[in-house]
Amino acid sequence: MSVEYKVVKIVPPSKKEEDCKPYYPRITKRDKMDLRGLAEDISQMSTFSTIDVIGVLEAFTSLIPYYLKNNYSVELGDLGTFSLHINAEGSESPEKVSRHNVKGVNMAFRPSPRVKKDLQDIRFKKASSKK
Template identity: 35%
Template sequence: MSVKYCLIRQASPGVKGGGAYKYYARACERKKVSLNQVADMLASRSTLSRADIIANLVGLVDLIPQLLLDNRTVELGELGTFSLNLKSQASDEPRTDGFRLIKSANISFRPSPYLKDAVKFPEYAKSARSAY
């Protein structure tokens, strides 16, 4: 397995008129894998049926938001950790209506060290679609 990449030409960000152009490698030719495809792959590696795996994955997708909204951090072992982060405006002093400062809530995912190590040293292959 190798990660396909393309070189893209991009102007310097924040420079009026674009500034000097440089070339950057970006992952390309990505293909999405659906829940059903993941279930098929997992079923071929285990004794569980495809239906059992789909039921568990769908249950997990339903359960994680509930746990996050219950002020919990969800740690899934070698997969990683899900948590809820709040974005807020600043206030000069404490307020009794502090919830009004909150702009949004976002889900954060931190991969486990195992998951990070698993993709640390991939092989690379230039995409045939790369213009450069």
């Protein structure tokens, strides 16, 4: 299997096209795997029924945000770690920093070394251009 990419033209607003290399590969034609499909695949490779797996995955989906909101990072063994990161504005002094400096929150995922290694042998294929 290969990951398909298409060619896109990106010229930063601060540059002229002739001053940069404006063509980049971008992954295309992504299919989606939903919760049920994932549960069915797990069921096929284990003794658990699809319904049992869906129950576990639904609980997982509920618990990850719960733990993140309670100031935990969630480490999932050989999968990786979920954690929160904030977007914030600075202040002139430490005393002026408060919760009002926080402007947003993002959930980050850091893959484990095993997952990173498993992804090193990805093959890429240029998508056919239709005209």
